[in-house]
Each structure stands twice: as C-alpha cells, then as structure tokens.
Amino acid sequence: MVGIGHPEIFPLVFTTRTQEIFNCRVDEDVTEENCFKLIKKDDIIQDLKTRAAISDFHPVKNIVLEYPGEELLIVFDANFQYGQNFYLVASEEAKENFLKPPETAEKMDSEEEKEETPEVCAYKPPVSKPWVSLGSEKEVEEESVKERVKKIKYMFSQGQRKFGAPISFTDRNASHVKDSYVECTSYQDKTFSIKVLEKHVGVQMVPKVREAGTQTQWTYPKNATTQYFPRQLSNEEKEEILSSEKLKQFLTSVCLRMEIALQQNEIMNAFSDDWKALEDDMSSPDGKSDICLKTYQTFTDLHYLKDKSISCICWHPTIYGIIAESATKQPSKEERTKLQHDSVIIFWSFFDPIHPQLILECLDDIYCFQFSPSDPNVIAGGCFSGQVVLWDISQYEEKLQNAKSVAVGMKKTVVNMNNVSVLSLLENDDMSELLFTEDDESDKGQILVRHCTSSSIHHSHEKRITDIHWLPDYFEVNRMGETFENRAGICVQLVTCSPDSLILFWDIRDTKLPTKHSSEKVKEENSFNMLPEVSDTSNDPDLIWKPLMKLSLCDSGEENNVKCSPTKISLQEQHYHYKITDKEQSLHKSQVHIKESPYAQMSISSKKTMNVLENISNNFFVGTEDGEIIYSDWEMKTSSNEEKIASNKYTIHKEAVNTVQRSPFFKDIILSVGGWNFAIWKEGVTNGPILQSNCTVQRYTAGHWSLTRPGVFYIATDDGNIDIWDLLKETHKPSHSQNISKSAITCISPRVASPKQQFLAVSDDSGVLHVLEIRRTLSHPSSNEQANILNYFEKRVQCLKNLKKDQEFEIRENGNGAGDTDGTNN
Amino acid sequence: MAETEETLKRIQAHKGVVATMVVNAEGIPIRTTLDNSTTVHYAGLLHQLTMKARSTVRDIDPQNDLTFLRIRSKKHEIMVAPDKEYLLIVIQNPSE
Numbered sequence: 016m017v018g019i020g021h022p023e024i025f026p027l028v029f030t031t032r033t034q035e036i037f038n039c040r041v042d043e044d045v046t047e048e049n050c051f052k053l054i055k056k057d058d059i060i061q062d063l064k065t066r067a068a069i070s071d072f073h074p075v076k077n078i079v080l081e082y083p084g085e086e087l088l089i090v091f092d093a094n095f096q097y098g099q100n101f102y103l104v105a106s107e108e109a110k111e112n113f114l115k116p117p118e119t120a121e122k123m124d125s126e127e128e129k130e131e132t133p134e135v136c137a138y139k140p141p142v143s144k145p146w147v148s149l150g151s152e153k154e155v156e157e158e159s160v161k162e163r164v165k166k167i168k169y170m171f172s173q174g175q176r177k178f179g180a181p182i183s184f185t186d187r188n189a190s191h192v193k194d195s196y197v198e199c200t201s202y203q204d205k206t207f208s209i210k211v212l213e214k215h216v217g218v219q220m221v222p223k224v225r226e227a228g229t230q231t232q233w234t235y236p237k238n239a240t241t242q243y244f245p246r247q248l249s250n251e252e253k254e255e256i257l258s259s260e261k262l263k264q265f266l267t268s269v270c271l272r273m274e275i276a277l278q279q280n281e282i283m284n285a286f287s288d289d290w291k292a293l294e295d296d297m298s299s300p301d302g303k304s305d306i307c308l309k310t311y312q313t314f315t316d317l318h319y320l321k322d323k324s325i326s327c328i329c330w331h332p333t334i335y336g337i338i339a340e341s342a343t344k345q346p347s348k349e350e351r352t353k354l355q356h357d358s359v360i361i362f363w364s365f366f367d368p369i370h371p372q373l374i375l376e377c378l379d380d381i382y383c384f385q386f387s388p389s390d391p392n393v394i395a396g397g398c399f400s401g402q403v404v405l406w407d408i409s410q411y412e413e414k415l416q417n418a419k420s421v422a423v424g425m426k427k428t429v430v431n432m433n434n435v436s437v438l439s440l441l442e443n444d445d446m447s448e449l450l451f452t453e454d455d456e457s458d459k460g461q462i463l464v465r466h467c468t469s470s471s472i473h474h475s476h477e478k479r480i481t482d483i484h485w486l487p488d489y490f491e492v493n494r495m496g497e498t499f500e501n502r503a504g505i506c507v508q509l510v511t512c513s514p515d516s517l518i519l520f521w522d523i524r525d526t527k528l529p530t531k532h533s534s535e536k537v538k539e540e541n542s543f544n545m546l547p548e549v550s551d552t553s554n555d556p557d558l559i560w561k562p563l564m565k566l567s568l569c570d571s572g573e574e575n576n577v578k579c580s581p582t583k584i585s586l587q588e589q590h591y592h593y594k595i596t597d598k599e600q601s602l603h604k605s606q607v608h609i610k611e612s613p614y615a616q617m618s619i620s621s622k623k624t625m626n627v628l629e630n631i632s633n634n635f636f637v638g639t640e641d642g643e644i645i646y647s648d649w650e651m652k653t654s655s656n657e658e659k660i661a662s663n664k665y666t667i668h669k670e671a672v673n674t675v676q677r678s679p680f681f682k683d684i685i686l687s688v689g690g691w692n693f694a695i696w697k698e699g700v701t702n703g704p705i706l707q708s709n710c711t712v713q714r715y716t717a718g719h720w721s722l723t724r725p726g727v728f729y730i731a732t733d734d735g736n737i738d739i740w741d742l743l744k745e746t747h748k749p750s751h752s753q754n755i756s757k758s759a760i761t762c763i764s765p766r767v768a769s770p771k772q773q774f775l776a777v778s779d780d781s782g783v784l785h786v787l788e789i790r791r792t793l794s795h796p797s798s799n800e801q802a803n804i805l806n807y808f809e810k811r812v813q814c815l816k817n818l819k820k821d822q823e824f825e826i827r828e829n830g831n832g833a834g835d836t837d838g839t840n841n
Numbered sequence: 842m843a844e845t846e847e848t849l850k851r852i853q854a855h856k857g858v859v860a861t862m863v864v865n866a867e868g869i870p871i872r873t874t875l876d877n878s879t880t881v882h883y884a885g886l887l888h889q890l891t892m893k894a895r896s897t898v899r900d901i902d903p904q905n906d907l908t909f910l911r912i913r914s915k916k917h918e919i920m921v922a923p924d925k926e927y928l929l930i931v932i933q934n935p936s937e
Contacts, residue, residue, distance in 0.1 A: 245881040246869050256871050258842045261926060262863070266848045269922040269929045272909050276920050277855045280935045286913060 023106040023150060025075045026092065026099035033071045036062060037089070050091035051114060056082055078105045088113060106150075292798075307739060307751050308775055308787035314338075314363040316371055320782035327383045328776045328784065330766040332391045336365035337372065337415050338764075338776055340784050341396065343380035360384060360396065360406075362415065363784065372415055375406050375464045383483050389505035393523075397480025397511050398469075403521055403560070405468040414462075470521065470560040476513035481582045483511045492520055492649075494564055498633065508563065512581040514640050518649070519562035566649055568637065581637040581645070583675040585685060636685050636696070638672025644687050644696065644704075663701060667694045669710075674718040680725040680801055684808060688718030693730055697812060702819050705811040706746065719763040723773065724796045726804040733759035735779060739793065743803055751793075755785055765789065857934040859917060864888060864928040871927070883919075887930055891923050 029037075037054050059079050063070050072079055079087065088104040090113065096102075104110045189196050248256070256262060279285070323342040331337035341360045358380040362373035377398060384396030392409040408415075486492065486508040491501040501507070509521040568581055634648040646663040668689030678684040683698035691711055694704035713732035721727035726742035730749070735756040738749035758780035765775045773794040777785045853861050853874060862873040862880055868888030873880040895907040910921040913935075922929040 245885065246867070247877075247881070248865075248869050248871065253871050256865065257845055262871075263845055265924045265927045266845055266863075266929070269924055269927075270848050270852065273852060273920060273922050273929060273931055274855070276909065276911060277852070277858065277931065277933060280918060280933055281856050284935050286935070 023104055023109045024097055025078060025103040025105060026097040027071055027075065027089070027101045027103055028099045029071050029089075029101045033062070050093065052089040052091070053086040054089055055086055056084070059087060072103075075103055075105070078103070083107060084110070086110075307790045307793050308737065308753050308755070309790070310785060311774060311788040312365060312368055312786045314340075314368055314371075314784040314786070315782055316361060319359050319361060319371070319374065323782045324780040325761050325778035325782060325784060326381065328762045328764040328778050329384060329386055329394075330764060330774075330776065331362075331415065332386050332388065334391070334412075334415050335768055338363050338766075338784070338786065339375075339384070339386075339394070340762075340776075340778055341381035341384055342782060343382060343399070358399075360394070364415070365786070373408060373411050373462050373464060375408070375466065377404050377466050378402070378469065380479075382479050382481055385483055385485055387485055387506050389488055395483055395485065395509050396466075397476075397483040397513075399479045400472060401476030401478055401480055401513060401515070402472055403470040403475060403480065403483065403509060403511055403519075404466040405523070406464060407467045408464055411462065411464065468560060470562070474561040476511065476517055476519065477515040478513045480511045480513045482584050483509060484584065484586060485509055486520075486586070491522075492564060492633075510584065510586065511562075512584040512637065514582060516568050516581065518566040518568065518581060518584060518637070520564040520566075520649075521560070522563045564649070568639075568645060568647065581639050582672055583638040585636045585675040585677050586634075634698070636675050636677075636687070636698075638668075638675040638687050638689060640671040642666055642668035642670055642672060642689050644668075644672065644675070644694070646698070646701075665696075665703060667704060667707060668692060670714070673716060676718065676720055678720050678725065679722055680720075681805070681808070686718055686720060686728055688715045688730060690714065693718055695808075697808060700812055700815065702815050705808060705815055706742075709747065714759075716760050717763045719765060721793070722765050722767050723794050725801045726807070727793065729763050729765070729775065731760035731763050731777065735760055737763070737775075737777060742807060743800065755779070755787070756781070756783060767794075852929075852931060855933070859932040859934060860930075861932075862928075862930040864930060866926045866928075883930060883932075884928075887919065887921055888928060891921050891928060895923065 037052070037058065056079060059072050063072050063076055063079070067073070082105065084107045088110040090102050090104060092100055092102050104113055187195070320342050323344060325340045326343045327341045329339050331339065339360055339362045343358065358377050360375040360377070360381055361371045362375075364372045375394065375396075377396065379398035379400045379402070381396040381398055381404070384394055387393040387395065390409075392407055392412050394406045394408065396404045396406070398404055485506040488504055488506045489501055490498045491508055492498055507523045509523070510518060511521065512518045634646065637645045637647065639645065644665045644667060668687070668691075670690030672687055672689035674686065674688035674693075676686050678686065685696040685698065687694050687696060687704075691714055692708045693715055694708070695706040696704045711732075713734050713736065715730050716733045717731040719729050721729065724741075728740050730738045730740060732738065734754075735758060736752055736754050737760065739751040739753070740746075741750040744750045755777050756779040760777055760779050762778045763775065765773060767773050771791070773789040775787045775789050777787060779785070849861055849863070849872070852858065860873070860875045860883075862875070862883060863871045864884045864887070865871055868884050870880045870884045875883070890912075891907070891910055894910050898905050898907045907923055910923065912919040912921075916934070917932050918935050920931045920933065922931075
C-alpha cells in the first residue's frame with residue numbers, strides 16, 4: 016500500500032489492542048498535537064511474529080523489515096488525512112522531516128507574529144539546491160515504458176546481381192489476384208460489442224417565431240347627420256310650367272281617364288260590403304247578454320251626500336268625464352233646518368271616484384241646474400227658495416281638465432274668491448270657518464266655490480224652482496216677450512219655472528253692476544275672471560237681479576183663475592246642446608284654449624240696434640204638478656197683463672209631471688213623463704198625445720231621450736229600474752229593463768263622450784250617482800232609423816186623426832157621451 | 842293657362858274629391874290644393890310608387906306601360922294618372 020504521492024507514508028489501522036501494546040492509545044498517549052510516536056523496530060517485528068496475520072503491521076511487514084533505522088515513526092492521523100487513523104512513516108528522512116519541520120514551521124509562524132510589521136521581502140533569486148529525491152523516481156520508472164525485449168532485426172535485400180538491372184514496373188490490381196495481400200479485416204467481435212441501453216440526448220424545443228406586420232386603416236367612428244328638405248319649385252318656375260304647352264297636352268290626355276275613374280266612384284261604391292251593411296240593420300238578437308247598461312262607475316260621498324237625494328245631474332259639456340250633481344234633502348224628511356250650508360253641487364270626475372273635484376255651495380237646496388252652453392264655466396241653478404243662483408268656476412276649469420293627473424293625492428284647498436268686503440254679508444256664520452280672507456290656497460278641506468250671483472229673493476219664485484233652462488244664443492227676449500237677435504252670441508238669458516205658476520225669464524246681464532267702483536275692482540283683480548264680484552244680492556240694495564219677464568199660467572175655463580203649477584218647461588227653441596255634431600266637437604276642443612270667459616265681454620246691450628227675429632217661435636210646453644201638459648206661448652199681449660191663460664191643456668198623467676223633453680232629433684216631438692205613464696206629443700197635434708203608454712205598477716220618476724237613436728228613450732222608475740223603450744221594436748212595453756239601484760231614481764242624463772262611448776248617468780234617492788256605459792247597439796242608430804221613426808210618428812198622427820174622426824162620428828151617431836178616450840195605445 | 846285652370850277646377854268639382862295635385866317627373870309638386878307639407882309628402886311617396894308600378898308593368902312586358910294607378914284605402918281613394926313628364930294625383934272619398 017502506497018500512499019498517494021507519498022511513497023513513505025503508509026496508513027495503518029491500529030486497533031485498541033495494538034494501541035495498548037505500543038502505548039499509542041488515542042487521546043491518551045497520542046493526541047492531535049502530539050501525534051508522533053516512535054516505536055522500535057524490534058517491537059514491531061515481535062508483534063508481527065506473535066500476532067502474524069492479525070497484526071496491524073502485517074500490511075507493512077516488508078517495509079518494517081527493510082527499514083534502516085531503529086525506530087519507526089507512527090503518526091496519529093486525527094484528520095484521516097491518509098485514510099486511516101495512523102500512518103507509518105517509512106523512511107528516516109521523512110521521519111526527521113516530520114519531527115522537525117513542523118517545529119520550524121511553528122517557529123517561523125511565531126517569528127512572523129512577533130515582527131508584525133510587513134516588510135518588503137527582498138527578492139531572493141532561487142538558489143539551486145541539490146536534487147533531493149523524494150521517491151518520485153520510482154513512480155517515473157514504473158510508469159515509463161521501456162523496451163524489455165530486444166527487438167530482432169531482419170534485413171532483406173536482393174541478390175547483388177539484381178542491383179542496377181533494368182526494372183519494369185507494372186501495375187497490378189491487388190484485388191484481382193487472390194491472396195496477393197493479406198489483410199486484417201475488421202470484424203464484429205461480439206464479445207466486445209456494447210449494447211447501448213441508454214443514451215442521453217439533449218433536445219431543445221425552439222418555437223418557430225416569425226415576425227410579420229400588417230397595417231389596417233381604422234377610421235374612428237364619427238357622428239354624421241344629414242338633413243334634407245324637399246325640393247320645391249319657386250313660384251316663377253311653377254308659373255312657367257303651368258303655362259307651358261306640355262302641361263296642357265298632359266292634362267288633356269290624362270283628364271279623361273281621371274274623370275272616368277271619378278265617375279265610377281260616384282256611381283257606386285264597388286267595395287261596399289253588403290253583408291256588413293246588413294248587420295247594421297239587424298237589431299241585436301236577444302240571445303246576447305241582457306245587460307245593455309254596464310256599470311262604469313259609481314260616485315257617492317259620505318260627507319255631503321249622506322241622507323240626501325240627488326235632484327239633478329248635468330254632464331260637463333266640454334270636459335270629458337266630469338259630471339255634476341245637485342243634492343237636496345230627501346223629500347220624506349220634513350224638517351228643514353235654516354242653515355243649509357251643505358246644499359251643494361258636487362263635481363265628480365271619472366278618474367277620481369272618491370274625492371269630488373269641486374263643490375259649489377249655495378244658500379239653499381238646488382233642485383235643478385244647467386251649464387251655460389256658451390261657457391261651461393257658468394252654471395245657473397234654481398234653489399228651493401225660488402232664487403236663481405249663478406256660479407263661475409273659470410278658475411277651476413284647468414283643475415277640472417287636469418283631473419286625470421291629479422286623481423290621487425289631490426291637494427284640497429279652500430279658496431276664497433270673494434272680496435273682503437263681501438264677507439260681512441255672509442248669511443251663515445258657519446261658513447266663515449270654511450272661508451278665509453287670504454288669497455292663498457291652504458291645505459284644508461275641499462274646494463268650495465260659492466255662488467257669485469243670486470237673484471233677489473223678493474222677485475224670484477215663491478216656491479222652489481223646478482226647471483231652469485238657458486235660452487239659445489241666437490236670440491234674446493226683451494220685457495215684452497219679443498224676440499230679438501242676440502248680438503252677443505252667447506247665452507245670456509234663462510227661463511225658470513216653478514210650481515207657483517210663474518215662468519220667469521232672466522237676463523244675466525242684469526247681474527252686472529253699473530259702472531262703479533266694482534268694475535274697477537274687477538279690472539284690478541286680474542286673476543279672477545268672473546262675473547261681477549260676489550255679493551249677496553238680496554242684501555245689497557244697489558244690485559237686485561230681477562227677472563226680465565214674468566209669465567203666470569192660469570187655468571182657463573174657470574172663473575177664478577186657478578193657477579197652474581208648472582214643474583217642467585220645454586221651449587220650442589231649445590238649445591240643442593244634446594246633439595254633439597262634429598262641428599260642435601271641434602268647437603269644444605277649441606274652447607279649451609279660451610281662457611277668458613265670453614261673459615267677460617258682456618255688456619248691457621242697447622235695445623235700439625237689435626233686430627227683431629220673426630221666425631223664432633215662442634211656444635212652449637209645460638208640465639204641471641197636477642199632471643197636466645200645457646201648450647202655450649210667451650207672447651205678451653199687453654205690457655201689464657202678465658197672466659197667461661193656458662189654452663191647450665191635457666191631463667194625461669195622474670201625478671206631477673217630472674219630465675217634459677223634446678226629442679233631439681225632431682223639434683216637434685216631446686216626451687212627457689209623470690205619474691204612472693208617459694206620453695209622446697207632437698206639436699201641432701192638438702188632439703192629444705200621439706203615443707201614450709199604459710199605466711204601470713211603478714211610478715215613473717224620470718225620462719230622457721237617447722241622444723243618438725231617434726226612437727229610443729229611457730224611463731226611470733221609483734224602484735230603481737231603467738226601462739229602455741225602443742219604438743221601432745215594441746211600443747207597448749220597454750225593450751229592455753234593468754235594475755240600477757234600490758232606491759228610487761231621480762234623474763237620468765245620457766252623454767256621448769266619444770263616438771264609441773256613451774254614458775248614462777243615473778242618480779237615485781240615496782245620494783248615489785251611477786254612471787253606466789251604454790252598449791253600442793243601443794247607442795248606434797241603424798241606418799234610416801230617423802226616417803223610420805218619422806214614419807212611425809206620422810202613422811200615429813194619422814191614427815189619431817182617424818180616431819178623432821171615428822169619435823166624432825160616434826158622437827154624431829150617439830149624440831152625446833162616447834169615449835173620452837185619448838189615443839190610448841194597447 | 843286658363844285651360845289648365847279650367848280642367849283642374851272641373852276635376853276638383855267632382856263629388857267627393859278632397860284634393861288635386863300636379864307633380865313633375867321628379868316628384869316636385871307644381872300645383873296643389875292642399876297645404877305644402879302634405880303635398881310634399883304625398884308627392885314624394887306617390888312618385889316613388891308610380892315609378893315602381895311602372896317599372897313592374899314594363900318589366901313583365903316591355904311593350905306595356907302604366908296608364909292609371911288607383912289605391913283604395915279605408916278612408917279615401919288615391920288616383921294617379923302618370924305621363925311622361927307629369928303626374929296628376931286626385932284624392933277622392935268614395936260614395937258612401
């Protein structure tokens with residue numbers, strides 16, 4: 016075992032036994048610092064002999080035997096520098112080196128530490144020293160390759176004689192001749208073949224990257240607009256073309272075809288659907304639903320309408336969906352308190368069935384009222400006390416129109432439209448808590464509108480006013496009863512009748528104060544565009560509204576003129592505000608924009624310049640409390656005589672007449688309802704009614720013509736039924752009967768709200784207002800219905816005449832007696 | 842000039858005629874009885890429709906040509922008489 020690079024060092028393993036023998040126990044005898052141990056050669060040899068193979072020195076036995084010196088150095092190799100824990104130094108010199116040089120090295124280190132100052136070492140050129148062999152010659156010798164065997168040399172040469180002889184060289188292919196050469200071919204020696212089982216190969220993946228570029232043209236989005244207007248030719252160009260020859264030729268050529276086409280259309284309607292036309296004629300079969308009147312809405316108010324009966328209903332002429340009703344105490348209740356501060360007219364809107372839109376207040380119960388046809392903001396009503404009262408609601412017109420938008424959460428306001436001075440004239444002190452002197456609106460209560468004018472109580476009727484009408488706007492009446500042309504073009508006159516046998520004509524212009532401080536005040540108050548300031552005319556001596564003309568109806572044929580008691584009146588020249596034609600509808604629409612009431616420009620007309628109108632008839636029909644129908648006129652014979660003797664009087668009804676109404680289609684057909692039957696009259700036919708119904712079980716309480724069908728009218732009974740009579744179907748019984756409410760019906764009012772929608776407002780005794788929608792078949796007239804009805808009436812007239820003739824004949828035949836039957840129709 | 846007036850008046854006087862218009866080949870109204878905006882509206886639309894109708898007729902049979910166009914609607918009847926350069930448009934309410 017040769018140590019690496021150090022031939023004289025031999026690492027040895029010393030077991031503990033050996034260590035004990037030679038006293039080189041680790042950490043006791045030999046330590047890291049003191050790592051040298053000299054062991055005698057003889058001892059080692061002895062040990063070798065004793066222990067032979069197991070001796071630790073066995074591997075170095077030869078070296079020990081050959082060792083020249085006496086002692087061998089054993090060095091403890093704590094660091095296992097040479098692989099074992101001990102090593103043997105095999106040569107003397109090395110031994111010496113080991114023992115000494117470390118000392119010198121230590122010395123040198125210590126010398127350097129002592130000096131501590133780095134000094135420039137003087138350069139000592141290397142001094143050649145004799146070569147000291149450290150054993151490297153052996154290694155070199157071992158590694159070197161020497162020839163061991165002497166090489167045998169052979170020399171071949173040709174014989175002498177061949178030298179210098181001419182030679183010819185030839186080529187010879189070696190491969191042709193067999194065995195001309197010897198070769199050592201390579202062969203695959205299997206014993207040496209190595210099979211490659213594993214091969215480490217390196218792979219690198221490189222993405223193929225290619226750079227490429229494009230360029231696109233991106234135009235950013237921009238807003239662009241175009242505006243065009245149609246091309247038009249200037250006037251000159253048009254003129255030029257119109258006078259050109261080409262146009263003339265064109266027109267001549269084209270005119271003929273056009274006229275043919277036009278005439279074709281005029282002759283007949285090629286596309287008319289006969290089947291469809293037939294459907295209109297046919298009346299609806301009874302198989303359809305029985306309900307002709309669908310309930311649309313019901314209005315009632317607990318506060319104002321408790322225990323009240325509704326006396327009159329009126330639709331607002333222009334605004335859709337607004338209906339006004341007047342409430343009175345129920346007739347059964349006898350006690351009438353003085354303070355009638357809750358006698359009201361309530362405005363309802365379709366869009367708000369809970370809250371009334373507007374409440375008009377009055378002194379007394381209103382039995383009847385009417386909107387003025389010229390200006391729906393002026394309302395005239397007749398009271399229980401016999402007074403005529405006027406309201407002006409132009410301020411609230413907008414509110415009523417906007418009833419739609421303010422349906423819920425309506426701001427309830429109390430508005431005082433009076434002047435401060437008037438408040439002292441208030442009759443009822445209870446009202447003062449409701450009305451304030453401020454002009455601002457405050458959120459309390461509901462809108463209460465006080466009347467703006469009322470007639471003088473002394474000059475009004477003595478009993479309650481049962482009927483009030485506006486005179487049409489194309490004529491007016493003066494004190495003599497003569498008719499004049501109405502310059503103003505608005506309805507300014509009223510006619511009222513009352514059971515006190517009076518028929519009074521009123522003029523609104525009388526309510527306007529003469530030019531005084533009041534008119535200035537009116538001008539100042541720009542916000543209020545109304546009739547003269549509110550004043551209670553009965554107290555103000557300057558302003559008394561007296562009727563224009565008084566007419567007293569008396570019973571003829573008796574000695575003391577018993578006065579009749581008219582309840583309803585129907586004038587010949589009734590303002591046909593029932594019928595809504597297209598023209599009127601457009602008029603209504605345009606009226607919406609009229610802010611100013613037409614009455615604002617009203618002035619007392621001078622009578623000089625008025626034109627007398629001859630063709631206005633002054634006849635009228637009156638229904639009385641005793642059930643009579645009186646046909647009379649208001650022509651005054653003399654100025655003083657105000658009494659009028661009723662010439663034509665018919666007693667048909669057994670009880671008070673509650674409706675006298677002209678048909679909207681025929682000017683001379685009148686429907687009268689009272690007691691237990693109704694009758695249809697024709698003006699001019701003096702025999703009696705042309706149609707009279709049977710007496711029925713229930714009382715008839717109200718009646719109204721249908722607005723769109725000439726032969727249909729509605730009759731209301733006192734057990735809450737509405738009977739619909741269609742004269743073209745049956746004349747002896749109603750074509751349809753429907754129950755509306757439990758209590759007696761007091762008033763009916765139909766209304767055409769739109770061509771598709773017709774409503775019927777029905778009010779009853781318990782304060783409830785029902786609005787019903789009329790089915791289309793009832794509202795839509797069939798073609799030629801008017802003509803048919805006219806025919807029917809003509810026939811009836813004829814029938815009556817014939818009957819009269821027969822009666823006369825009978826009288827002549829029988830002398831006396833005979834029937835006092837009128838044309839009863841069974 | 843007077844003749845054209847007279848012709849147009851005669852056409853306008855027919856029963857039920859609501860409006861009469863003369864329009865040139867580009868759809869620009871020359872003479873009308875309606876207000877300007879309505880006229881322009883009608884002229885533009887009917888001109889295009891007439892062109893389309895004419896091209897339809899001629900497409901089916903190139904020898905053919907459009908002589909008259911009548912459009913019947915619920916409310917009116919629109920009659921268009923085309924020519925090389927002008928159009929005569931009449932709107933009529935058919936007899937009811």
